[in-house]
Amino acid sequence: MTYRVVVAASGRGSNLLALGDALARRPEEAAIVAVLSDRDAPALELARQRGWPAIRLLTPAEPLEMTSALRACRADLLVLAGYLRLIPSEVVQEWQGRIINIHPSLLPRHGGVGMYGRRVHAAVLAAGDTTSGATVHLVDEVFDRGEILAQGTVPVRAEDSPESLAARVLEVEHRLLPKAVLVAAEHRRPVAFTLD
Numbered sequence: 001m002t003y004r005v006v007v008a009a010s011g012r013g014s015n016l017l018a019l020g021d022a023l024a025r026r027p028e029e030a031a032i033v034a035v036l037s038d039r040d041a042p043a044l045e046l047a048r049q050r051g052w053p054a055i056r057l058l059t060p061a062e063p064l065e066m067t068s069a070l071r072a073c074r075a076d077l078l079v080l081a082g083y084l085r086l087i088p089s090e091v092v093q094e095w096q097g098r099i100i101n102i103h104p105s106l107l108p109r110h111g112g113v114g115m116y117g118r119r120v121h122a123a124v125l126a127a128g129d130t131t132s133g134a135t136v137h138l139v140d141e142v143f144d145r146g147e148i149l150a151q152g153t154v155p156v157r158a159e160d161s162p163e164s165l166a167a168r169v170l171e172v173e174h175r176l177l178p179k180a181v182l183v184a185a186e187h188r189r190p191v192a193f194t195l196d
Contacts, residue, residue: 003030003185006075008083011117013043014170015081015102015177020050022178030185034073036066038085063090070095077184080139081177084116089141099139100190102177104169106151107135111144121162121169132156132165134173136180138190152176152195 005023007016016035023030035047038060047054053073059065066088070078080087080101087099103111103120110123124132133153138146152172156165176195184190 002028003181003188004033004074004076005030005079005181006034006036006070006073006077007032007043007079007081008036008038009043009081010038010041010084011043011082013041013046013082015173016043016046018174019079019081019178019181020052023181026182030181033075034069036069036083038083043082060085061088063088066091067094076188077181077190078139079177079181082116086141086143087139092139092141097138097189100136100149100180100184101139101144101146102173102180103135103137103144104132104166104173105135106131106133106153107137107144107148111135113143115144118162118166121165124156124165125160125162130156132169134169134176136176149180149190149192150176150195 009016020032032052034053034055036055036057037044038057044054055069057065078099105120110120131153133151135148135151137148140146154168154172183193
């Protein structure tokens with residue numbers, strides 16, 4: 001039975017597309033069944049272009065709307081791919097162990113409230129880190145705190161800007177997230193894995 005994946009995104013949707021492309025090559029294993037957003041994000045338009053139901057949450061801080069959407073889609077897994085809101089605790093509790101997030105740093109470093117996008121990569125550079133990367137983790141009631149399932153690394157170069165570092169980290173994200181979902185589909189739940 002195909003593993004049913006709902007993706008939540010607040011931005012342009014590059015991880016959504018990478019995941020969609022990977023799953024399209026293995027449709028008997030897993031498939032995106034809907035895309036949610038807390039705003040009128042470009043990711044929703046990408047979803048429509050791909051033929052995935054696009055759901056704009058009108059009250060994203062309230063649990064009922066998201067829970068209803070997940071139930072209606074018969075979702076097996078909720079994937080946060082650049083979704084910038086904290087998932088309501090009621091949703092986390094009902095879907096415990098079935099929500100994953102991808103974060104553009106090596107957690108627990110450079111995570112938490114307000115740490116997304118360019119801010120993360122600027123923080124990595126300001127800290128003088130020699131390695132960065134991306135993390136897939138289970139979602140709990142606190143930003144970027146849940147159990148780490150896998151990480152992929154990139155070197156931080158002396159000449160890096162936040163933008164150049166972000167580009168290399170994004171390449172890792174585009175490999176890490178699809179593998180996380182395919183491994184979850186194989187085991188029928190998210191589990192720890194290695195990228196290579």
